[in-house]
Every structure is written in C-alpha cells, then in structure tokens.
Amino acid sequence: MLTAVTVMIGLAAFFAAILALANQRFKTEEDPKVEELARELPGLNCGACGFPSCREFAKALVGGDEEAAHSTCRAASPRALDIILKIAPTADKASGKTAVVFCGARDKDKTKKAVYKGIATCRSANIVSDGGMSCRYGCLGFGDCERACPFGAVRMVRGLPEIDRDKCTGCGKCVSACPRGIIELMPRDTGDLAIPACRSEDKGVFVRKICPVGCIACRLCERLSGGVFFVENNLAKLDMSRLEEKINWDEIINKCPTRTIVRA
DSSP states (O other), X not given: OHHHHHHHHHHXXXXXXXXXXXXXXXXXXXXXXXXXXXXXXXXXXXXXXXXXXXXXXXXXXXXXXXXHHTOOOTTOOHHHHHHHHHHOTTSOSOOOEEEEEOOOOOGGGOOBSSOOOSOSSHHHHHTTGGGGBSOSSSOOOSOHHHHHXXXXXXXXETTEEEEOTTTOOOOOHHHHHOTTOOEEEEETTOTTOEEEOOOOOSOHHHHHHHOTTSOOOOOHHHHHTTTSEEEEXXXXXXXXXXXXXXXXXXXXXXXXXXXXXXXX
C-alpha cells in the first residue's frame, strides 16, 4: 500500500514538473497594455464594442485588430478612453447614439382585448395573442428592455420605458430585447428633435378606438414640417436626412391632435 502511494506521488510530481516546463517554454507573453486597458474598462462584457468581453476587446485593440481599431468601449471612463485613443488613434471617441422610444402609450392608454396571464416578459407575451393588447405594435410593458440594459439607463414608468441619456451608452441591448421594435438608436446630437412616438400601421379610424396617443395619419405634421415628417403606411415618419432644416418642433408637437409627436 505504501509503495503504491509513493509511486502515485512520484508520478504526480513528475507530470507536474513536465507541465511546468512546457508552460515556461511555450507560454506567450501578454502585452502589459492589455492588462492596463482591461483594468480600466468597466468589465460589463456588454458586447457593444463588437467583442464578447472587455478583455477580448483590449487584446484585439492592443494586437492591432482592424475592427477594434475603429471601435470603442461605449461605457469607457475618460481614463480608459484616453488609453484606447493612444493605442488606436482611429478609434471612435464616443458612440454618438442614444436609445429612443417610439411609443407613447402608458398603462392608462392601452386598450386590452384579453387578460394575459403568462410569463411576465415582453418576448413571451408578444407570441400569445399580442399579450392581450388591442394594439399589436405598442409597448407591452413587461420591462425586457430595462432588464437588458447593463448601465441602468432604462426605467419602466407606468408601463413605458424611459431612457436616461446621461447613462445610455448606445450599446443597443434594449433595442435587441424589444420584440415590438419600438426602441431605436438615434444620433445623440440632434438637439430639440421631435419624433412620432408610435409604430402602428393600422388605419386611423381603428387607432382612435384603441389608443388615444396613436398616430392617425392626419398628415398635419407633414404639412407643418414641409415634408420632414411624412406619412407612409398610415404612420408618420421622420426624414433623418433633412434634420438640418429649420423646423418649428414646438408648433408640430402642440398641434398634433393625438399628441403623438413628442421630444426624442
């Protein structure tokens, strides 16, 4: 018995020595810049930079990866961003985008055609008779977007997500989480931009019956904006290529009969 134990210990020591030798001989030295940058990155592993983790982004950037060199961490601290720009001067300085909600219906505005009693997520509700909602386009209100946001920038308020622009990094997690597609990323520097907070393509006569803040395709915003707003498939839309034109956003917002046009 003692002999067997001695032999096992000896073999374990032998193979440990072999592994240690192999590790020393074949190991690759990691650039210290990787550790420096990874230490400064937020460690949220949100994937907004295009890489699966903060460390993988750091390794790719330091290693000269072309994709990483034209990307950035959208939640980077000023120090981390400074390190990124020193390593890759071509990297984006900021994402330049923020999430915007294209629905204005809160709990009090939502007409129900049934009572949904399934799993309390938007993704589940959406596939079960539209979550009991009469509107098949609007926010379902279960907060998938809020749970998906790694930065705490989305908060559900009376059945509708609100975006904290100071916290939003434009990572797009909330966009992917919404099964109705009512959240989009838009340029952060659009000033006093107004948007049509509706996604319904139903005819106005039906929209009036089920949602007091839905678009009824009256075309008033189209006329007041000179075509910057336009109606397509029964829905007001915004021509992003014409945002440089001088527009009286307040007039459009105040004259919209259903208050569908709101500040972004």
